[in-house]
Amino acid sequence: MENQGDDGRGVFVQLMPILILILVSVLSQFMVSSSPFSLSLRPSVSHITGESHLSVISYVADNFSKEYTGSSLKAVKPNVEDDYIANLWNNCWKEKQQNEGFLYWDRYFGDTVMYHKAQEMGTPCCSQLSETMKSLENFW
Structure with missing residues (x-):
């Protein structure tokens, strides 16, 4: 059986690109x-x-x-x-x-x-x- 704790980290890693895009978008609104x-x-x-x-x-x-x-x-x-x-x-x-x-x-x-x-x-x-x-x- 796989370790259940890895699921949370895996989801976070998968969502990381989307979170980065949202962060960059929000920051760019402040700079313009x-x-x-x-x-x-x-x-x-x-x-x-x-x-x-x-x-x-x-x-x-x-x-x-x-x-x-x-x-x-x-x-x-x-x-x-x-x-x-x-x-x-x-x-x-x-x-x-x-x-x-x-x-x-x-x-x-x-x-x-x-x-x-x-x-x-x-x-x-x-x-x-x-x-x-x-x-x-x-x-x-």
Whole structure:
């Protein structure tokens, strides 16, 4: 007969990876701080106009001006612009992927409606990204 005391230790060893995952998840929640701004309007935020050369509109909580002043405010402004440009890149990529999907559908299934849809769709985020990058080149 096997020793009955080993069963408790065996269960603990089997549950150890799950307990470690839970612990890491809880600890990571404490380490992540929320962004002081948003590029889209959310409940309980007021809006400010960016004071940078891009004039990005960002939304902040009502207590933003109390918490962020001086150097901490200067540190936030480049992050707003970086997030804005990253969003434009992502949305431009999505527009191009959707456009390619329509063209693929036309190419392989002969659906000219999809071809016309791709032609009419346009890529406004890509255009905005191009304009933004030009303004950055002119700024620097």
